[in-house]
Amino acid sequence: MFLTPGDLEALWLTARLAGCVTLILLVLGTPIAWWLARSEAWWKGPVTAVVALPLVLPPSVLGFYLLLAMGPQGVVGQLTQALGIASLPFTFGGLVVASVCYSLPFMVQPLQTAFESLGERPLEVAATLRASPLDAFFSVAIPLARPGFITAMVLTFAHTVGEFGVVLMIGGNLPGITRVASVQIYDHVEALDYLQAHRLAAVMLLFSFVALLVLYTWRRPQKMGGMT
């Protein structure tokens, strides 16, 4: 067999994690991006900076704070315990929470750019046709911003697939629960099993290339279609 059962399990786990994170961020990130694209509040600057933080922070910083915050003495840990949930490190839920923080800018930034490039006109036109703001958002803004949504979702998914440092720091390396593909490759290398590391790494390389290829070939006709 080309990949071991452990490798397949890690890949499946990675796909589930990236899928969950993409869906959650779609719901969380869209209103944030919409607000950032249209607000003129003074605290837009600080919010933009907070959203962009994971782009510049080392994963070890995120992993360190998450490990402390989600532990039994941490703020998040106290909250989850009060809610009757066991602590989040070493669980799939913990990885989802961590990855949502880690991948947030990859969802928000492309959406924000897409919303900004819409301008005021389409929404004003919709308003004169008596569309409520919510109606205008769903039937005008979202369809027009579709290329932005595709970019945001592909980048969020692919970036979550590529996550390593944070899951290494809070995951506990549990097969089927927190041992994602990037950690599995690391384990193969540490265990000096280079052949298996090569095989899984090649799968990841191919996936990343295809994801980006799809993204860049898809976007071009979309843009032209929008202009005609």
Next chain:
Amino acid sequence: MSVLLLSLSLPAHAEKITIAAAADLKFALDEMIAAFPLNPSTDEVAVTYGSSGKFFTQIQQGAPFDLYFSADIALPRTLAKNGFAASDVTPYAVGRLVLWSAHRDAAKMTLASLTDPQITRIAIANPQHAPYGQRAEEALRAADVWPQIAPKLVYGENIAQAAQFVQTGNAQVGLIALSLALSPPLASQGGYWLIPDTLHQPLEQGFIITRRAANSALAHRFADYLRTPSARAVLARYGFALPGEAVVK
């Protein structure tokens, strides 16, 4: 020009060595380096701690380490066999495994206590590649608790991360190196129980001077220093058994 003058003004024997060392040595080796007699204005000893397996790979790929202290003597032996060593493989210590907790008194526990339902997370180093993780798995299997506690295990990348999982309270208890349980940050917390060395293979640790340091006087001087009574005393204080001496019970 000024740079050139500066470098010319340095004594000719100025040397720097870099050591790659297993995570269980963190506190003991730091102390030994601090006590190592060297000329601080010219010579420098730098050290990186991590997993023995990672350093093994890096040295084979030409990483600039002058000495390699592994937690498993088999790794430097393989490097020596493949021509990466400029010295014999020297055993320097035998590590010990302990049960340790930050918030309960592990001294009152045994491996059988791990089946207690109150304990939901037990941290060990990754048995796939970390020597302490392999020995922990052996001990848990020998004590016949492995099947019950396996679902509670979480795996640290190396023994230091396993200790960190326990210290932050994310795991209630861990099987870690005695040298870490005796270290200043951890010694004040919880307590430890020494796991009988009859339950696992010995944690025989060894070092080599790497090929790139074949002509480094400082690297050889550091290796010699490890045989001195003062260096051995530091290792003993961190719970390591010394080569040629009886293992601590």
